[in-house]
Amino acid sequence: MKRRNTDTVILGFAGVRLHPEAVRGQETLSLPYDCLTPVIDRSLRRHPDNAIHFEEPHGKYAVAKRSWNRLKASGRLLADTTSYYLLVERVGKVRRVGLLALLDLAKTAHIWPHEQTFDKYVNERKEHLSRSGLNLSPIFLIAEDRRRRLLDVLDGLYHQRQRLPLAGAHPRNSFDGTKRDLYLVDEEPWFSRVQAALAPDAGFLVADGHHRFKAALTLRRAGRIRHALCYVTSSRSNVSILRKHPPVPGLDNTGPDALLRNRKWTLSQVVAWAKSGKLLPKKTTYFYPKVPVGLVYYDGR
Numbered sequence: 001m002k003r004r005n006t007d008t009v010i011l012g013f014a015g016v017r018l019h020p021e022a023v024r025g026q027e028t029l030s031l032p033y034d035c036l037t038p039v040i041d042r043s044l045r046r047h048p049d050n051a052i053h054f055e056e057p058h059g060k061y062a063v064a065k066r067s068w069n070r071l072k073a074s075g076r077l078l079a080d081t082t083s084y085y086l087l088v089e090r091v092g093k094v095r096r097v098g099l100l101a102l103l104d105l106a107k108t109a110h111i112w113p114h115e116q117t118f119d120k121y122v123n124e125r126k127e128h129l130s131r132s133g134l135n136l137s138p139i140f141l142i143a144e145d146r147r148r149r150l151l152d153v154l155d156g157l158y159h160q161r162q163r164l165p166l167a168g169a170h171p172r173n174s175f176d177g178t179k180r181d182l183y184l185v186d187e188e189p190w191f192s193r194v195q196a197a198l199a200p201d202a203g204f205l206v207a208d209g210h211h212r213f214k215a216a217l218t219l220r221r222a223g224r225i226r227h228a229l230c231y232v233t234s235s236r237s238n239v240s241i242l243r244k245h246p247p248v249p250g251l252d253n254t255g256p257d258a259l260l261r262n263r264k265w266t267l268s269q270v271v272a273w274a275k276s277g278k279l280l281p282k283k284t285t286y287f288y289p290k291v292p293v294g295l296v297y298y299d300g301r
Helices: 038-045 062-073 118-131 149-159 192-199 210-221 256-259 269-273
Strands: 016-018 077-079 084-091 094-103 141-144 166-170 179-184 205-207 227-234 241-244 285-288
Touching: 016 166, 062 118, 084 149, 084 269, 094 149, 118 210, 141 210, 149 192, 149 227, 192 205, 205 269, 205 285, 210 227, 210 269
Parallel strands: 141 227
Antiparallel strands: 016 077, 084 094, 084 179, 094 227, 141 205, 166 179, 241 285
16 A cells, blocks of 8 residues: 655656557657747647647637547546656667656745746746646756665666556657656555655755746645646756757847856756755756656646
8 A cells, every 4th residue: 555755745646648559650749838849839739639739729728628628538548546657768878767746836945946937938837727727747856866865766666667567658759859668656665665765855956847836836825736747856867968058039148147048057056056045047057858748647736
């Protein structure tokens, strides 16, 4: 029987995902809304069950909820028991391993954002979540894993992955060439090991998804939601390729902000900056590959 550790900030959940046989031949994953280009957008919309139709619907955000209800009624969705989800990603020779889970929004004292946000995008995400009720795009968290507890668990799960139920096999997609395999972590002893490893050690850096995080916190304070979908990996692992952010049209790249934005940051420097309570200018860091939308959904407020 699974036991819930009350100290855990990152929780397992009963996710919902597309049935692999029902969507065979389709590309079902999408980039987050703020990474979509016109070319990628057009390509992904050709697939009727792609996550883009919920993440960035044409028209009002209520359209996403109606589309979701039609998908649920179609029988093409699978509902899991309470689980963590092991995500193994491969791009070129790089492998990244992490977990999809829920962030308890009442326990964010040790969650450290590191970038400023655009009010426009925070308000858009808030409206989307309010109207659709769907948790779609994960907030990317990196655990400051001082004692390597999470790293050891992730390594153990990776080497035992063939014994875990496969929840999704996504071949290299059109937008970033990354191969992704998703596994259920819903049985003991691994469920409790994951839960223990995710109990606060030091804290968690918000690597990506600052607008989603800020919007979720606002809705939590209003009593609208309690949890947010997240992706978590260890600072001790190959978390990603930390790059300088690509140019953003309309973003001023002069003055004091430019000095920070153009600096070559290491992960440890970003963590230290965030822990001090300071925020970097908007779009300073770029963690690659992006965690896509559509691996698993959280349909709940």
